[in-house]
Amino acid sequence: MRPSPSPRVTAYAGLTAIFLFAALALRRPELAVLALPFALPLGVGLRLARAPSVRVQVEVERATALEQDELEVELTVSSDAPVERLELVLVVPEGLEVVSGANAQSLRLGWEDERTLELRLRCVRWGNYQLGDIRLRARDRLGLTVWESRLDRKQRLRVYPLPETLRRIVRPVSTQLYAGNEVARQKGEGMEFADLRLFAPGDRVRSINWRASARRDELVVNERHPERNADVILFLDTFADARSGERSTLDLAVRATATLAARYLERRDRVGLVSFGGVLRWLTPGMGSTQRYRIVDALLESEIVFNYAWKDVSVIPARVLPPQALIVAVTPLLDDRAVEALADLRARRYDLAIVEVSPVGFTEPGQSEADKLAHRLWVLRRDEIRARYERLGVAVASWSDDAPLDAVLEGVRAFRRHAQISRV
Amino acid sequence: MAGAVGTGAWLAVIAEDGYLVRATLLAAFVAAALLAGGLVLRKPLVIPGAICILAAPYVAALGFEIDGIDTRAPLLAALLFAVAELAYWSLELRGTLADEPGTYLRRVALLAGLAVATIAGGTVVLAVVEGVAARGVAIDLLGAAAAVGAIALLALAVGKRTG
Numbered sequence: 001m002r003p004s005p006s007p008r009v010t011a012y013a014g015l016t017a018i019f020l021f022a023a024l025a026l027r028r029p030e031l032a033v034l035a036l037p038f039a040l041p042l043g044v045g046l047r048l049a050r051a052p053s054v055r056v057q058v059e060v061e062r063a064t065a066l067e068q069d070e071l072e073v074e075l076t077v078s079s080d081a082p083v084e085r086l087e088l089v090l091v092v093p094e095g096l097e098v099v100s101g102a103n104a105q106s107l108r109l110g111w112e113d114e115r116t117l118e119l120r121l122r123c124v125r126w127g128n129y130q131l132g133d134i135r136l137r138a139r140d141r142l143g144l145t146v147w148e149s150r151l152d153r154k155q156r157l158r159v160y161p162l163p164e165t166l167r168r169i170v171r172p173v174s175t176q177l178y179a180g181n182e183v184a185r186q187k188g189e190g191m192e193f194a195d196l197r198l199f200a201p202g203d204r205v206r207s208i209n210w211r212a213s214a215r216r217d218e219l220v221v222n223e224r225h226p227e228r229n230a231d232v233i234l235f236l237d238t239f240a241d242a243r244s245g246e247r248s249t250l251d252l253a254v255r256a257t258a259t260l261a262a263r264y265l266e267r268r269d270r271v272g273l274v275s276f277g278g279v280l281r282w283l284t285p286g287m288g289s290t291q292r293y294r295i296v297d298a299l300l301e302s303e304i305v306f307n308y309a310w311k312d313v314s315v316i317p318a319r320v321l322p323p324q325a326l327i328v329a330v331t332p333l334l335d336d337r338a339v340e341a342l343a344d345l346r347a348r349r350y351d352l353a354i355v356e357v358s359p360v361g362f363t364e365p366g367q368s369e370a371d372k373l374a375h376r377l378w379v380l381r382r383d384e385i386r387a388r389y390e391r392l393g394v395a396v397a398s399w400s401d402d403a404p405l406d407a408v409l410e411g412v413r414a415f416r417r418h419a420q421i422s423r424v
Numbered sequence: 425m426a427g428a429v430g431t432g433a434w435l436a437v438i439a440e441d442g443y444l445v446r447a448t449l450l451a452a453f454v455a456a457a458l459l460a461g462g463l464v465l466r467k468p469l470v471i472p473g474a475i476c477i478l479a480a481p482y483v484a485a486l487g488f489e490i491d492g493i494d495t496r497a498p499l500l501a502a503l504l505f506a507v508a509e510l511a512y513w514s515l516e517l518r519g520t521l522a523d524e525p526g527t528y529l530r531r532v533a534l535l536a537g538l539a540v541a542t543i544a545g546g547t548v549v550l551a552v553v554e555g556v557a558a559r560g561v562a563i564d565l566l567g568a569a570a571a572v573g574a575i576a577l578l579a580l581a582v583g584k585r586t587g
Contacts, residue, residue: 007468008512013579015472015508019479020571028486029553030497032571034479036549037505037542039574087521102522108530141534143512 001051001138001147009046009144012038045142052083052138054109058090058153060131065123067162067255070099073121073131077107078114084141088117091133095125095159124246126161126254128300130154160296161255164405169263170395170412172230172326173351180229181267190226197223231272231285231322232264234295235345237331237338238277241304242359249332249357252401254299256355257330259405261295272320273298276341278305282320313341313348326351332359333385346392353412354389354396361400390415425463427507428456428478431500435481438496440489448481459507463514471511475504493554498546502539509535 019035022028054077061072075090090103101119109115132153139146175184183192196212199219212220234257241250257273264271265287272285273295283291283298313321321327327350331338346352360382365375386396395415399408432452439445455478462470482500513531517523553567 006512007471011468011472011508015475017575017579018476020575022483024568024571026483026487029550029567030486030494031483032567033497033546033549034482034501034504035574036498036545037501037538038508040541040545041538043577085527089521104519104521106521106523106527108524108527139516143516 001054001136001149003049003051003145003147006139006143006146008142009042012042012144016042041142042144045140045144049140049145050081051147052079052081052086052109054079054083054086054136054138054149056088056134056136056151056153058132058134058155060155060157063156064158064160066160067123067126069159070120070122071157073119075117075119075134076114077109077117078112079109080112082111082113083107083109083138085139085143087137087139089135090119090131091135092121093129093131095123095127096121096129096131096157097124098122123157123159125251126159126300129157129159131157158297158300161251161258161299163262164255164259166259166263166406166409168406168409168413169260169267170326170328170353170409170416172232172269173416174324174326175228175230176270176322176324178229178268178270180227180269182228182230182269183225184228186226187223188226190224192225192227193222194225195223196220229267229287230264230269231325232260232269233272233274233285233321233325233327234260235327235329235331235342236273236275236277236299236302237329237333237335238275238279238302238304239307239335239338240332242332242334242362244362247362247401249334249359249362250302250304252357252399253330253332254302256357256399256405258296258299260328260330261299262292265289265292270322271295272322272325274316274320275299275302276311276316276338278307280311280315282316284320285322285325311337311341313344321345321350324351326353329354330357331355332357333382334359339385342389342394343392346389346394352394353416354394355405355408355412356386356396356398358398358400361402425456425460427503427510428452428459428474431478431503431507432456434503435478435485435500439481439485444481444485444489447484451477451481459511463511466515466518468512468515471508474511475508478507479504493550495547495550497550498543501546502542505542506535506539509538 016035016039019031023031057076059074065071077088086107086109088105088107092098092103099120099122101117103119105117107115132155134151134153136149136151137146172182175182187194196209199208199221203221207221209220209222236253236257238250241248261271268287270285270287271291273283275281275298281298283294327345329342329352331354333339333356342352342354360379365372389396395412397408397411399405429452432448432455436445436448436452439448455474458470458477459474462468486494
């Protein structure tokens, strides 16, 4: 621990000198007596001060948690020699908050003493956190010397975003070759009835529809839709976000993306991730629970990085965007680069659906008439962007945190149903 | 703050000359105001200044009014020390730290112990001084050398710690 004198030392030394010099100058022993209470503690205290050896261990109840979860953190403080006053602060990162106990405490330790401090933290926001940044300050009995140190007992804590309730998802237009839960548009071996056709050599006998054959007086077989999986790319826009207090569009977007990833992976779809922003990050499509954790871990690293470089979809590796993949974009539609990139993806004939995390609720129109007009123009421009996507056949659902994601996605599904009929 | 005001009031009470009484009250007011400012702005540097201002009228009284050994000096020393310690403690204990139960009691006990030791030690010093006062210039020189030596030792100790 690094020692430093407390402000008392120089003050008491100065007072002692002043009173003693005054005593000598005025030849008054009473002034020497005034110096006594400042001189004696100083001499004795500095002589007896010994650097404390304090050990601190940090234990976090678990390494992973969900948003709004509470978890216990245990600090074990021990020392061989007495410490009159040990001030201990566990720095709690932004995004976590102390529910009970105190992260800043003062202790008095005796000979070979050990204390355990317990505190309860609430995970307010998703993210990757490092717990264990501890600041120590020890004082001697007379408060003349201060020892300070900083300990780094790294304990990693991953707080996953709270999943949204989502019963139904946006179904892809095209499916892939592997078996899955999505009823394909193609005909083949499957469960779902598709159509009837005349028997052809090579058809299995069990596929003959005897009832229909009896009516038509010729052999008719059932055709079925196979169940296939789909490729789904979750496109997270991290160019910009709107923030109000502790809420931000990025928080909502990450929560929605994590929920969508989980739901698609449950259906045995291959899911990939593109975090398109100041820093481009991607995950190639994959299946299973491993992919789910990879996606969520990647989402925890999401942050807004300001970057003025123009980016389009050509910077995304081709293998990340498989042909006929469904792209679900989660974006606040605040940055023109993201807006253009999505239009570009549609132009490349990707099946695209957009969940717009609305930034309107995060902004205030302002007081002056000019501010109000500017706000109205901004809202109108956003409407125009949405209308532009709809003209391109892209469903856009506007989501704010006061509405369930399920209801918002229902709007996307309805739009896509309508679009399919109009194409036929 | 209350300690500073109380000490100033007591010094005003024991001062005899009217001019000195007014000066003492003024000094007490200035010292208390300085202390209050320092505590609010968290500037420990003002504490020794406030103590000096608080003690200044007594030094003046010793120079102009009081003849012979003043036996009230140990009490005043304890009061000044208590004011300084309380001011430092109020700075140290302020903040968001949760203190263990008994912290304040231990501090008050320590302060009381130091104050009592100051009074006892000061009384002994004054008694010794009174006993050797008539022994001549050699004793005076010895006392002066002891004072200078004490200052030098403290300066060395402080310099070693702060250096």
